[in-house]
Amino acid sequence: xxxxxxxxxxxxxxxxxxxxxxxxxxxxxxxxxxxxxxxxxxxxxxxxxxxxxxxxxxxxxxxxxxxxxxxxxxxxxxxxxxxxxxxxxxxxxxxxxxxxxxxxxxxxxxxxxxxxxxxxxxxxxxxxxxxxxxxxxxxxxxxxxxxxxxxxxxxx
Amino acid sequence: xxxxxxxxxxxxxxxxxxxxxxxxxxxxxxxxxxxxxxxxxxxxxxxxxxxxxxxxxxxxxxxxxxxxxxxxxxxxxxxxxx
Numbered sequence: 001x002x003x004x005x006x007x008x009x010x011x012x013x014x015x016x017x018x019x020x021x022x023x024x025x026x027x028x029x030x031x032x033x034x035x036x037x038x039x040x041x042x043x044x045x046x047x048x049x050x051x052x053x054x055x056x057x058x059x060x061x062x063x064x065x066x067x068x069x070x071x072x073x074x075x076x077x078x079x080x081x082x083x084x085x086x087x088x089x090x091x092x093x094x095x096x097x098x099x100x101x102x103x104x105x106x107x108x109x110x111x112x113x114x115x116x117x118x119x120x121x122x123x124x125x126x127x128x129x130x131x132x133x134x135x136x137x138x139x140x141x142x143x144x145x146x147x148x149x150x151x152x153x154x155x156x
Numbered sequence: 157x158x159x160x161x162x163x164x165x166x167x168x169x170x171x172x173x174x175x176x177x178x179x180x181x182x183x184x185x186x187x188x189x190x191x192x193x194x195x196x197x198x199x200x201x202x203x204x205x206x207x208x209x210x211x212x213x214x215x216x217x218x219x220x221x222x223x224x225x226x227x228x229x230x231x232x233x234x235x236x237x238x
Binding site: 037053054055056058059062084095096116119120121122123124125126127128137138139140141 | 235
């Protein structure tokens, strides 16, 4: 069976139980990693009340699909699913799901981490935080760039 | 040529899109030079050394990237999703 990469960008929430259930009954899968990123109540030393996510419709989906395909080629995977939310989000809301299914745990763990690292540096999303001092756009983080670099170093 | 702006740059420039004729040398560098000539926030935000990205037809582009009359160009800050 051709490994399957699917992506979704949506305002609505996602259901991790339902995402997991899509893989039920596939006995070739030995390991599933599901990562969920959520809205945290603090960032860079100040409180956060709300988060709004903007994206570049069209390019976002292409980039996510490409990240999933690259992971599929590099690791031995059954499937990759990436769901990312946009629009206004409240504290503790789910932002992003990365689900990786593989024969073995090593592939599933590594691929899930790499997909998140690439998503953070390549996918055209921008976060705006509402704080007690007003709203501010998040700055890109240098440690995200370094996180992605190690996957290139590891592949040499 | 359609130009799209996102995130903080959309807010600072006060627009999410506009239509322009490709610059005479038809490259990203030429377009940026043309936008900087507007002065003010345009010159400040798009100055050399500032951190921003340019995409042509939804693919990340370099300063040498070629522009056509029907190109979709996007200018945006470094991404912060996830």
